[in-house]
Amino acid sequence: MELVSGYERGLLIERVSPTPMLMIVGELDVVCPPDLQLGAYARAREPKRLLTVPAGHFDVYKAGPAFDRVADAAADFFAEHLR
Structure with a gap:
């Protein structure tokens, strides 16, 4: 649990590029709130799809x-x- 509390979701999302990324956001998600996910998506670089x-x-x-x-x-x- 100690390690989980220090986990910062989306911290390195800018580094995913140039790997293509598909982010799927559940609008009713209570585990990872959609606003946090959408904020991470906004910081991600292309190519990306939401x-x-x-x-x-x-x-x-x-x-x-x-x-x-x-x-x-x-x-x-x-x-x-993946062609």
């Missing part, structure tokens, strides 16, 4: 519309960038 979904942190892993939307976006992103 997908927001009306879902909570773990909802995108369950069968349903959020999963389908995220899975399709991830498949398209990988197909484009």
Whole structure:
């Protein structure tokens, strides 16, 4: 727990580039608030893509519309960038 409390999410996000990044933000996320995620996305450099979904942190892993939307976006992103 001590190490977790010192973990700064998004601290090095500017260094991800030039690796393509897909950020998926759950608009109802209470684990990692959307405003923090969107702030990190704003600091990230291109190439980047953002997908927001009306879902909570773990909802995108369950069968349903959020999963389908995220899975399709991830498949398209990988197909484009992993040729």
